[in-house]
Amino acid sequence: MKTTSEIRPAAAQPRPNMKIAANAMPQRPQLRKTEPSGFRRPSAKTPQNAQKHYEHYLALTRTEDLSGDRIAAENYFQHAEHYWRSMHESSN
Numbered sequence: 001m002k003t004t005s006e007i008r009p010a011a012a013q014p015r016p017n018m019k020i021a022a023n024a025m026p027q028r029p030q031l032r033k034t035e036p037s038g039f040r041r042p043s044a045k046t047p048q049n050a051q052k053h054y055e056h057y058l059a060l061t062r063t064e065d066l067s068g069d070r071i072a073a074e075n076y077f078q079h080a081e082h083y084w085r086s087m088h089e090s091s092n
Contacts, residue, residue, distance in 0.1 A: 050090065054083035 057080035064073035
């Protein structure tokens with residue numbers, strides 16, 4: 001067993017050669033920025049979804065308000081307000 005004088009601190013431990021380790025990893029081909037990523041984001045602009053989410057967050061707001069958690073109620077109200085704005089922006 002080593003004595004405390006023989007144990008080197010972690011910073012003094014030899015590190016593996018990072019150049020060798022980096023070269024050993026396979027390289028991924030770089031994608032050009034002009035190519036589409038192939039990921040389609042679902043349309044969040046449909047008024048039905050906004051209406052559904054608005055009502056959902058208002059219900060959560062009421063539940064938290066009745067339980068006495070004003071912070072959570074305000075958080076849910078802000079979410080509901082976002083969907084309320086989304087509904088009115090899509091109708092214009």
